Amino acid sequence: SVALAEMLVECLxxxxxxxxxxxxxxxFCMLNTVPKVSRHASLQEAAFEALLKATLRQVAYPNGFVDWEDDIGEAADDEDEDSFHRFREQVMADLFGNVCAVLGAGRF
Structure with a gap:
């Protein structure tokens, strides 16, 4: 499961x-339902530190982004404004909440 988690962080x-x-x-949201003491050591804070970086990268606007009308940026062909915001607000917000729960408020 550690190799799978590493691959999924790369995916993110x-x-x-x-x-x-x-x-x-x-x-990773489901992984967070498993108590920390039941997880492999590699699937605790260190994995979620890497996950935090990946999460922040996902919610950032694409490189070169100017605005949705000009459709400029590296992900412009694949993504429209609604899908981008839906992804940020529904998927990544849940993940970010889980990352914060694992790392604790002191991290921020």
Missing amino acids: NSRRDAFATEQAAEY
């Missing part, structure tokens, strides 16, 4: 496939 680091990214986020 890319913006290639929205469905795969959503599934990766769901995996």
Whole structure:
């Protein structure tokens, strides 16, 4: 399960496939339902530190983004404004909440 988690963090680091990214986020939300003491040591704080970086990358506007009308940015062909905001507000907000729960408020 550690190798799977590492692969899913890499999936979250890319913006290639929205469905795969959503599934990766769901995996980590479900992982957080497992008590820390029952998880492998690699699936605790260190994994969620990497996950925090990936989460912040996912919610950022694409490189070169100017606005939705000009459709400028590296993800412009794949994404419209509504899907981008839905993804941020529904999928990544849940994941970010889980990351914060694991890392604690002192991290921020």
